[in-house]
């Protein structure tokens with residue numbers, strides 16, 4: 001990510017290029033840095049700068065224009081950008097993240113030159129043909145950033161499954177860039193130490209291969225053997241150059257998402273956001289939902305639509321939860337799940353060869369019954385919970401939602417259309433409310449507007465079941481406590497901690513996730529729980545945090561049954577470790593030192 005535009009407190013000669021012409025720069029600084037006359041006369045405070053930036057944002061005619069404006073701002077005035085984001089998070093998150101980031105990725109090659117000044121380095125583009133030059137690429141990057149800004153967090157994609165939009169090739173770079181902005185905004189990671197990476201390994205998307213403006217390499221994707229060998233070279237280079245860097249694998253196609261995680265999870269500090277992050281965040285929402293649903297956990301019948309990295313990742317977390325928290329034997333817990341994929345319900349005797357990641361959940365109790373689609377599956381399973389990770393827009397039709405309501409007369413139906421962006425969502429919040437007599441327990445991947453029940457003043461806020469509630473605090477916790485690896489029980493502790501963050505008011509209103517405006521607070525709580533769990537498990541390496549946790553134990557958890565608790569001392573220390581944008585011009589331009 002791009003460096004803060006910041007004047008170093010040294011005297012520049014008139015010949016040297018000014019690094020910043022910030023209108024908040026005091027006269028003394030302008031004079032000392034020989035910038036007198038190069039900046040408009042007014043010396044502004046941050047409030048004026050913020051108001052102007054917000055005015056410009058509001059004036060943009062489309063969400064994509066807003067995205068481009070915000071990208072430029074981030075690359076030219078990092079502090080102003082994050083002040084703007086933090087003060088309007090609910091409004092801006094859908095621009096820098098899902099859904100608009102999806103459109104930005106689709107258009108990436110067309111908008112790229114307008115996202116940042118030509119001198120800005122916004123991440124690494126690593127072509128397949130250059131993986132043997134990874135050390136040189138990393139040295140080039142190192143030379144482009146301020147000395148000492150060693151990257152500590154990276155998000156890597158190869159663009160092969162961007163949200164639910166499919167293979168976008170190099171254009172997928174928008175996702176690591178966007179995710180890392182949330183690391184900063186939601187959990188206070190240092191933006192100058194975040195490194196977005198796209199593995200430009202080709203694309204099978206014919207549209208891009210034919211697009212004269214496409215900026216990635218113009219070839220089809222390599223076979224598995226070459227993919228894993230090339231990825232190995234990149235990751236070896238990266239971890240050698242930046243020891244201890246926290247790696248988030250993002251939006252790889254499902255076989256490679258599982259393959260990379262298995263290959264690397266015990267070798268270096270990494271996690272897969274789509275498998276583990278999504279699993280963790282949806283478990284948190286599910287814990288809250290079953291408290292409100294009106295039937296016990298062990299009686300839930302959970303139907304997944306979509307059996308990719310996200311669907312299977314979520315279901316595995318839910319199985320762990322049922323086993324650990326509800327003492328349900330694993331086989332019995334597993335039997336509470338059914339999956340529909342593009343060929344219908346996944347059964348062991350369906351007649352096709354199942355991908356490895358589907359085998360665990362394949363039903364064996366179906367006899368000769370095979371359901372070919374969601375409609376048939378709904379009648380066969382009669383689910384209490386319907387989870388969509390299918391990328392199929394409106395898969396939860398009026399008919400499906402109405403039937404969910406009828407099937408669940410005795411309890412509140414759990415309906416989570418989690419596919420992103422909103423053009424892939426299985427249904428909207430309004431539809432889920434209308435067709436379930438407003439009884440639905442709801443979460444979606446992309447934020448939907450609130451819904452006022454007709455004829456009343458009762459406005460309901462939909463939950464956003466998106467991994468943005470968990471990957472930022474996991475990254476923050478990892479940066480602070482430096483674990484050797486990310487374990488399933490650490491991820492479990494994160495889910496528990498997130499479900500514990502709901503306020504009394506949010507619980508009373510039937511909400512399943514904390515309001516996004518509180519995300520910095522909830523991220524701190526989740527990171528604190530993560531740190532406690534890492535120390536309990538013995539994966540933590542940072543002696544300061546180990547000592548602090550041992551001196552301030554959390555109440556009741558054990559390493560086998562993490563409950564997401566943390567001590568106030570750790571929470572306070574986590575909060576003080578979070579990066580925040582400068583609060584005053586004086587902080588940015590310490591004239592006294594000049």
Ligand SMILES: NC(=O)C1=CN([C@@H]2O[C@H](COP(=O)(O)OP(=O)(O)OC[C@H]3O[C@@H](n4cnc5c(N)ncnc54)[C@H](OP(=O)(O)O)[C@@H]3O)[C@@H](O)[C@H]2O)C=CC1
Pocket residue numbers: 161162163164165253254273274278281305306307308309310311340341342343374389390391392418419420421424444445446465466467468
């Ligand atoms: N809310 C959140 O935080 C997150 C949301 N997601 C979203 O989840 C979605 C899926 O991601 P991922 O699992 O990685 O992607 P995949 O493409 O691997 O999975 C999609 C799944 O949907 C199935 N599917 C396709 N068509 C149908 C259909 N007509 N009926 C039923 N199932 C169908 C596919 O079947 P088959 O296997 O037969 O091809 C596949 O199992 C994406 O939209 C992504 O944005 C992902 C991560 C986080």
Ligand SMILES: CC(=O)C(=O)O
Pocket residue numbers: 098162163164251273274419420445466467
């Ligand atoms: C949110 C996310 O990671 C996805 O949709 O892929």
Ligand SMILES: [Mg+2]
Pocket residue numbers: 163250251273274
């Ligand atoms: Mg993703």
